[in-house]
Amino acid sequence: MSLTVQLYTMLSMIGMGASLGAALDTYHRFLKRSERKRWLVFIYDILFWIVQALFVFYVLLLVNEAELRMYVFLALLCGFAAYQSLLKSLYMKVLNFLIHIFVQTFYFCVRVFQLFLVKPVTILIHLIIALALFLFRFLVGFGMGLWRFIIAILRLIWKFIFIPVRFVFFVIWKLLPNRVKIFIKRQAGFLKYVKKMKKHIFLIWERIKKKLGGPRK
Template structure:
């Protein structure tokens, strides 16, 4: 391996040391160790260091075909130390600014979607539901009013027909001969059944009229 390749290897490993330092700070910022369980932190640590080792190995493979020398580790440590002393504060500040920008951007678009899309749909659905309930209530009132008017008209028509017929029947009953009355009296049981049925019908009729607010018979 000539001097040029060694020089490129040193520079690349110094850069990878700085990269590992930045990646470690980023990893700690998003992981938040105190809030995680130990086994979760352990698995994340293994995954993180495996990925970093693979990245370093890939860069080393591209530079000097993965020839591992002692100065490679020295260059990695130098890059890591240079990052910690020179770039750590600047990087963490930039990282925090980027995170805050992304969070605020997300909050802004979430609020925008909620206020311009979700809330209007909810308000429209509530208005349509209220309108539907109002129309349903109005239809109920209209149908009840029509039903009451028709019922009262039918009741008045019934009374107009029943009173003359009852009066006529009463007169005809008086004109019936006494023998015919005695003959009819033999079937008093049948007439009692008719009277009972009439009482049941009148009781049912009065119950319906009471619910509708009409006078009882």
């Protein structure tokens, strides 16, 4: 092993020691041991250290073809100690800040979703129910049957549903590649041809049945 490779190995292992310390603090920050069961924490710990060992081994494999020397462990220890003494407080502040930003962004997206989608749909449903009750009272007062009222309400609901569904299919159709559009059009034409053939076959079969059966005297 040349001196250059040894230097790269030392620097990379020092960096891996620091990253191991950061990963350990991040792991403890999200784990919350007091709220977890002991057997679950034990499994998480084993998986965490296995992943970290594989990561260190992969970096070592890239640097010096995974040759283990005593200074490799010393470099890891030095990097971990340097992180604990110099970078831990700064890293935890940055980590907590990023978590806060992520949580606030998530809550903001949820509020926007509720404001622009959930509430309008809820208001629309309430309006449809109120309109249905009003029409029911109005039409029943004029002697309209219940089944006619139900059919009228179903038509109204269908109009409310059909417009957004048609718009969604229109947008999807515009986003589809031309090859897919051509394929769908061909399939649609083939289905129309099949329907026409079925009608012709049905008509021919009806004529054959009439000729074979004939009018009985």
